[in-house]
Amino acid sequence: MAAELHVALVAADREVWSGEATLVVARTTSGDIGVMPGHQPLLGVLESGPVTIRTSEGGTVVAAVHGGFISFADDKLSLLAEIAELSDEIDVQRVERELERAKAEGDAAAERRADVRLRAAATS
């Protein structure tokens, strides 16, 4: 079946998610990109942002990804991230605390990371 792509979402220290999907949307440094089966080979730099994977079974997997790459060839898509968390792994209360602390300390990067996590958690 050609209308499927194999997705592997790997963080530096573990494989976060892998499986078949029909569409993957990720945020690269030059904007959001959607990859469907048969896409041209691609290698891009990811920004901190949510990654949405529409699985073959019709479900949706959302993950918060911080820094990394997307690479696609031969209907195999790999998302490499230093840190990646699935939306249902995210502890919303903890992230909210982190967000407040980041705001108080004026740490823009940490604030952004917390924001991405929260949004990923909210979409699931």
Next chain:
Amino acid sequence: MGAQLRVYKRRIRSVTATKKITKAMEMIAASRVVKAQRKVAASTPYATELTRAVTAVGTGSNTKHPLTTQAETVTRSAVLLLTSDRGLAGAFNSNAIKVAEQLTERLEAEGKEVDTYIVGRRGLAHYNFRERKVVESWAGFTDEPTYADAKKVAGPLIEAIETETAEGGVDELHIVFTEFVSMMTQTALDDRLLPLSLEEVAKEAAPKGEILPLYDFEPSAEDVLDALLPRYVESRIYNALLQSAASKHAATRRAMKSATDNAGELITTLSRLANAARQAEITQEISEIVGGSAALADATAGSDR
């Protein structure tokens, strides 16, 4: 109880206590090896994918990058030595240090300056004791390194290599770590991490002569390479840290196993000696009694007459 026997008994007690400790340490190390191995396995998918990506950019574009270009004359090299924080691991640390020293000697013979970076308290202590210069050192995570630790180590190294040599930067980066071959074999080895030779990386990524597709780079090949190479170095350092940790635990396990065996042997020898001492004591007592009563009998026999 005679003095001799008491001394033996005391030594047996102390060796037994030592044996219990080494046995416990052996079992702890054994469980940690498995855990460390699992971590090595878990980090493999990321490393493989990253290697593939680096090869794709490296071969698919004519991008020049400070991390891949070989300097014409190498004046300064950095050596990163991975040791452990704690000892009791047999020759684990001394082997790694020996390899690092051989490498340093070789580089210096080639007329290069060597900057040393060290991970682990043991290696640092070795260099400090000999009053050798260490540019930077890290400690406290060698038993269970995380990716954040690898990032912490890689940061200054990448910075050093990106700096011009005239301003104190380095042209090459070597890493010395202990490769985990199997439970019984761990070898200390050195490896040139930077500048990357893309041919070698390519061989690693596609050993079967698989042809990589032509990629579309987003936003551009230069930017992708810029972002990719530091990550690649980090992941290599992470992998080396994990392997070192696994090797250290395996070495500890082996060292503690032989310590336990030796303690067992010592206990056997000591108990034999203690038994002999006890027997000698009894023999002496009996001969004293027999001698005494014989003397008494002789004395009474004399007075009777």
